[in-house]
Amino acid sequence: MTLEILNTKEQLRNLIDDYAYLSDEKKISEVVNLFTPDVVYKAYMGDFLAGNVSGRENMEKEFNVHASHVKTYFTLNGQHSVKINGNMATGISFTQIKMIRETGGKDVLSDYSVKYDDKYVFQEGKWLIKERIGYFVIVEARELKN
Structure with a gap:
């Protein structure tokens, strides 16, 4: 494995x-700058397509809207x-996300086990996410x- 591959x-x-x-800190404008302008983002809850946004x-x-809740x-x-294939790459990552929302005056913890399938592209001197599909498995x- 070359030093260039390790660096990438x-x-x-x-x-x-x-x-x-950045998501944890609700810095949404900074989060979206990690994506290409033509990003495609999808989220599946089981087999149900719960989110599908582009751009x-x-x-x-x-x-x-989501962060406000x-x-x-x-x-x-x-x-x-x-x-990695030149200026393009694909990736799979696994994430645990915990969210606390208030429901009926009580704090409710939602715990998500997520698998992300990503497509990355190297543009303007940095790597960006071009496509992200989140599979909320559990x-x-x-x-x-309290």
């Missing part, structure tokens, strides 16, 4: 970690494997006892 893998890992960090502007609107996000990234919600 690190940059791609940093990209998905930045997505998690940064639409993504920012959708993400802001969430009190706290906490994301933990796990495995991340990539295949979803659990429970009331928090």
Whole structure:
């Protein structure tokens, strides 16, 4: 494995970690800048297509609406494997996402186990996500006892 490949893998890992960090902090305008202007983002809950957005502007609107309903996000990234082909790459990553929302005056924790299938492209001197498909494999919600 060449130094260039190792460097690219690190940059791609940093990209998905930045997505998690910025999302947790609800820095949506910075999150969408991790994507290409023509991004396609889909989210499946089981077999149901729960989200389908394209373009940064639409993504920012959708993400802001979602974030407005969430009190706290906490994301933990796990495995991340990539295949690099010049200025393009594909990747699979696994993530645990926890979200706290208020429902009926009570805090409810939603716990998501997610597999992301990504397509990346190197543009303007940096790697960006061109397509992201999130498969929410396990979803659990429970009331928090404060």
